[in-house]
Amino acid sequence: MKLLTTNFIKCSVKACDASVSSFPLKYDNQCEIELNYEEDESIIEKSYQFLVGILDKIDWNALLKVCADLGNNDLPPNKPVLTQDSLLSLNDNEKLILKQLFNLLINTEIVNGSMKCDSCGHVYMIKNGIPNLLLPPHLS
């Protein structure tokens, strides 16, 4: 499961829908992470527009929380301010931010581990890179 996906999934239990603590899920700090960091700027550049656009959709506080769960406290506390227009004249710092975002969101995968709902406590497993959000019959 790519780190970006953690920003779009919440607890499956219907009773948790109204609870703010059902998103994001709480990731176990023992999760096995695979990093496939890309250093080739030209490959990353092809995703600049996507990265700037996806920032709009990302819940930054949820991303901070998930990263902290997994032991990464390097993200800036506020969402970087980047627009499609700023892509026309990026400074080195902005290029670095986009590179970090690319490697974090797309090239960081949770391969094995678990995640838990802070509202109901249900634990969901991640196996071979696939998160299992299905509920046992008594909860669905």
Added chain:
Amino acid sequence: MLETPILSTDIDYNNVYDPAEDTFLLMDALESEHNKGQYDLERSTLSLEIGSGSGMISSFIIKHKIFGENNYHLSSDINPLAIKETLKTIKLNGVGRNDVLLMSLLDSVRDGSIDYLVFNPPYVPSDDVPILSDEDRLSVALEGGKNGMEITNLLIEQLSMKLSTEGCAYILFCASNKPLEYKESISDMYNMELIEKRKCGWEVLSIYKITRK
């Protein structure tokens, strides 16, 4: 015509739905929507295929960037054997930003996040909605209970919460689902626009684009 994705020769069709006329109709509908140029957006979008099965349609979406250059695609299924095949087929057909998950309908999706939903539901009328079991993993992909609409109904109930402001859903119906009557019954909340319709053997299948009013 956009190229049809290739499938591995060892897909387990005893446990995973084998692409058929409905699959191809849905791909044709997505292609015609793509060709209207409406997805060439600067903003980034999120798409989700529910019930991705063999992975044919999701691979088509990823391979041809159906929803534009700046899309992130998720594929989901309730059948663990199907999601393995989905992943295999996506990898076989090249690279693109995507992920896969085991999930039931829109149960685990963050509210307001989906821009494009794609669903070929179990639409065949049956006495009951089948339950996934080790003995039978195929019926859940086919049988939709009363009028073949029980699963689609559940999805539509969740849909308006989960779609983004301008989000839409592409859903397949067969004639026994009575799509025109259904369109009327949800008209307070949703618009339903016919995108493709085709006679396939003894079935008449159609793809509707559903948007919030």
